[in-house]
Amino acid sequence: MNPSPTHFSRRSPPQLRNGVYELYWTFASRRQSAFEARLAGQSQPWTSDPILQVYKFCNVFRAADRVSQFMIKDVAYGQDAETTARDRVFQITAFRTFSNIATWESVTSELGGSPRLDHLRSGEFERALDRVKAQNGGLYTGAFILCANKAFGFDEKHRNHVALFKHMFLDHACAERVLQAPSLEAVVELLQGFPLMGPFMAYQTAIDLNYSELLDFSEDDYTQAGPGALRGLKKAFTNLGDYSPADTILWMVDRQDEEFRRLGLSFRGLFGRRLHGIDCQGLFCELDKYCREAVPQLTSARSRIKAKYSGSERNIDLFFPPKWQLPSSGVIRGSRPMSGERKRRQAMVAPLKSPKEVHEELAIADLFA
Template sequence: MVTVLQERSGQRVLDRGPVRKIRVAGRTLTLTPVFDTYWRFAAARQKVYEARLAGGAGPFTDDPILQRYRFTNCFRAADRVSQDLIGGVIYRGEQAWEEVFFRTLLFKIFNKTSTWRLLNGALGEVRWDAYDYRAFDRVLSQAFTAGQRLYSAAYIVPPPQLGEQRKHQNHLRLLEMMMKADAPQRVLSAPTLQDAYQVLLGFPAIGPFLAYQFVIDLNYAAEMPFSEMDFVVAGPGARDGIRKCFGPAADGIEADVIRYMADTQDEHFARLGLAFAGLRGRPLQLIDCQNLFCEVDKYARVAHPDIAGISGRSRIKQTYRRQAVVMPAWFPPKWQLNGPPEQ
């Protein structure tokens, strides 16, 4: 096969045949077999998503790893919790930006739809202009005492030390602090997505990964003007996946690697003969490519057990369980993906 390096948009890629090396951020990266698995996984996982939306009986794939284990969707906004956030929190209720900000971060701190429903059921419409710490704490403390899980295990939101005893109490105080420090307006008036991220990063217990996840969530709202192609932060899982694709030579340039994946997705899907139409025509964004590295890290634990990441994890914890509830597929209207409303 011909393996001639050509210049393309400041990055060098192989013209035809199996890709062996790429050049990103001034470094030459030698690719492992996991690199092509990244694209094959994305195409296969998106087909599963599309088949489920179409209402098929399943199984939706003949890939034994996808059949057995649970993986998130290729597009972050298509995941169930993101769908609950977009359709049930951000675009439902008072649309004043301060209220949207408050609802979004309250939901995401717990990242669990049942906790959001608990608060709404007990307190009525959740609003900042009617917020009462004691009322919120009473509902959450009663549920906690009864053994109800308040937080998702998807990612850990460390509790800030703000003088309260329980985790959820300190998180309520953190949200109060953000609202009183004018975080909603500071985020909205930020000139770039990265500047908005920096606002969130300045609050206790919100590290780089959480600040990035939160700003992406806020950016689903109508008022936020930024593109998901503006800025990316690689989380721990993504760094593991990047290590498996490129080895240690990619350490420290993870954001550049993620941008490379987003910028070159069409040519790699075509090179491998993979059909990938995106999310109703929307290509993978930086946040989606970041998330895919997390999922490919997990997939490679079974598919490529000989290729090591950073964490050393060797098993996939969550197995796939089909849910009977119909999965929604409604996206921020500003993306223009939803089509005309049903009559």
């Protein structure tokens, strides 16, 4: 359950790291503004922030990211008439395990429709994965760190996961238990009780299940900090006081309106939807990445941002859970990054701020004073 502000007030709060704490909110404002500029059809660059121009960062709102968008529209709300609620729980869990759109589309094509528990029971699902792996060369994305042990005795990772799904859904009625769960936390606890389902993957899967019409818990009822968020928390705060990482994330949820207003930052949310626990958790992960360029003196286990922005030629027809009742959506048009010449011409019209100037704006020089 989300602790109340009164509950928070009786405890020693997290101690802010001046400059970097503010950078959390500044990043959220700039990244969301870039999303809105792209949605409005503006040409690149969608931001004057040089770090955001060069490197790849997730959206401020998890549900707006490309893979989550596919999951919501094509998996959680897919239109396969033969899919039951139990099938849907399996589909969402399986999709998040691979987190790979190409894998899912190929498996669906191989099966002639969305994977169902009947396909899992008959072995058709596993055979489809075998064929897709042979064709595509791989099945997984690098977005999540998956448990790598051979829990079910197979050398190939996907065979262990197929065995896991059989264990979960055919042997231990996981779908039925998810559908009867009393809370988001209960769903996470159920999922992480199975082999290969670490705590953070269980949390991410529970959020995906909660996007669907099968569950309807508040995303602020429970949260969990992943490895990247833990690194971001260490950069934003000198210590967390009496708060756990999860408490601190929900503390940020409560403070968002006050902080955007205090810092004079524009933030309209996702068509009016506020940041929730899963979004504030993700923002700490993105803060950790952003600081590798903006505040390199704050070292951590990761010293550079691996992925540069590469663009995508695919359009994304935005679709969010209907139960959210968002007033608007739109289409994110596919694009490629600007050429070097185009960047040079753009810089002549509107010079971009260097990372050094960003540091100075945020009083980074006072970090260690």
